[in-house]
Amino acid sequence: MNIMVELALIFGVCLAGEGISAVLPFAFPASGIAMLLLGALLFFKILKTRHIERASHFLAGNMAFFFLPTCVGVMEHADAIMGQLAPFLLISFLTTPLVYFVTARTVQFLIRRAKGKGA
Numbered sequence: 001m002n003i004m005v006e007l008a009l010i011f012g013v014c015l016a017g018e019g020i021s022a023v024l025p026f027a028f029p030a031s032g033i034a035m036l037l038l039g040a041l042l043f044f045k046i047l048k049t050r051h052i053e054r055a056s057h058f059l060a061g062n063m064a065f066f067f068l069p070t071c072v073g074v075m076e077h078a079d080a081i082m083g084q085l086a087p088f089l090l091i092s093f094l095t096t097p098l099v100y101f102v103t104a105r106t107v108q109f110l111i112r113r114a115k116g117k118g119a
Contacts, residue, residue, distance in 0.1 A: 010055055018030040
């Protein structure tokens with residue numbers, strides 16, 4: 001599939017996430033909704049991995065480039081962060097291993113589930 005069509009599919013899901021986020025009666029990040037929506041579309045085989053394969057490889061391969069604006073934003077607000085450095089570091093050091101642990105357990109569960117189905 002053409003990479004422009006693949007990008008359009010991914011950005012369309014992001015746009016749908018923005019729309020859903022706008023109509024929800026509570027605050028929820030549109031990017032999170034878009035990830036859940038894309039995951040559901042892939043899980044239920046409505047969207048196949050081959051439909052977004054090239055674009056996703058491109059985006060994952062250039063991921064560091066997409067973090068530059070965030071890093072610049074952090075650098076611009078370094079003085080505010082330095083005032084709250086202890087809680088910032090505490091939260092970072094406590095949640096990072098937790099995220100690794102949950103991710104590892106999820107991957108193990110999915111691998112066992114795939115082996116159980118004979119994949």
